[in-house]
Amino acid sequence: MQSIFISGAAQGIGAAIATLFHQQGYKVGIYDINISQAEQLAQQLGNNAKAGLLDVSDYAQWQAALTEFTAWAGELNILVNNAGILYSGAFENTDIQSHHRTVDINIKGVLNGCHAALPFLKTASFARVINLSSASAIYGQPDLVSYSASKFAVRGITEALDIEWKKYGIRVLDVMPLFVQTAMVKNMDAASIDNMGVHLTASDVAKDVYSRARAKDTLFTATHLPVGLKTKVLFGLSSVSPQFVNRLSNLLIARRK
Template identity: 75%
Template sequence: MRQSIFISGAAQGIGAAIARLFYQQGYNVGIYDINETAAQHLAAQLGENAKAGRLDVAQYSDWQTALNEFVVWAGELNVLVNNAGILYSGAFEKTEIIAHHRTIDINVKGVLNGCHVALPFLKKSSFARIINLSSASAIYGQADLISYSASKFAVRGITEGLDIEWQKYGIRVLDVMPLFVQTAMVKDMDAGTIQNIGVDLKPQDIADEVFNLVNSKGTIFTQTHHPIGLKTKIMYQLSTISPQILNRLSNMLLSRK
């Protein structure tokens, strides 16, 4: 039986790149997004082993409907990719509070909802893995990206905790931590870090890393966090050995406009 992957926020950008790669590698692919029309269009492009549907990740009932529907179609759930996310940039106080709340609803509650609903299906599968989309913004809190950065710290914590807690079920829970990626999310972004660091990564870079993680043996020595790109890897490693004051100063410099 074909292995299956369910991807949230899969209609465009990183999610779509993941969907295309796994489809090419012989997976049954679930393309679920709040933009169902775009999701259906991508599924039609890929072929009969792709299934699309609507999913508002902030709604627990949407997850229940989507995953039940997908598992009936695919036979089992092997891989869940919590990819859906949003980003608001700019000064914290100039960003409407509803935007901060929406970031948490989608980026954090969406991951909690997905993991919670998926567990019964993953426990029954022959092979099971969860890959969460974290970010380099979870290395140190980012100016002008406050709620986004906080949401990705939450994803980092969820990943670490569940990767330990769900060992008893044989489920690895891992994350990828890219820097800025060439997607619609970073277009016209108002943050000094993107101006100073630039946008070097493409959606395919993240898709390739997700595929490698899913297909690795996943031993106890497999790390939980996976920075993507040279700049992110350097930032991640330096953050583990630098005094807190240096981490703060370096991030102040990077955030200057």
């Protein structure tokens, strides 16, 4: 029985991932800064689900959580770096501490998770990392500056480690959803969400994470997986369109009505 460790798994996309993988017979680690909510989900799932405390910005907590989980599960097969936060609105209207917190959780959290997990992944019979990136990593998004920047960083980490860790037989992949129906996008102050809409569910993203976990390791296995039709179109166009066209399209997407 393979195992999966998910950060930020107490609610939203993380909870949907935990639920789906548990249904598919995996041992599931539900780790979150909200320990009570994580424990509640683990109890709902039952056997082969374990909850634990994890502040992803704290490297020592990562080490403790992964050691605890691996001792329980037997080995660590899949790491999902899901934990993330979002602040929206004009860049200057968001206090600098909030921008820094976005970096601490969305970027440092992924760096911490990958770095702390490598010793466990290297000894596993099968090992894979799946990061939660975003359509915001296709082109910088106004009113979501630090969030968009953080997801560009996740995209870069994914690409670099997918090449670097080939020597260990570890694929590092990501999923790139547009806006998802979770608490994170409620009351967002960004024109792009009004213009693009919210059409994806947490279950939609979880299904694509599962496909990433099951994907064969070949030269043709894409490092990035856009989630949803709109993201696929934007991702495809960005790779072939001139830069000024990409900028213009994002100006239109971000235009306030």
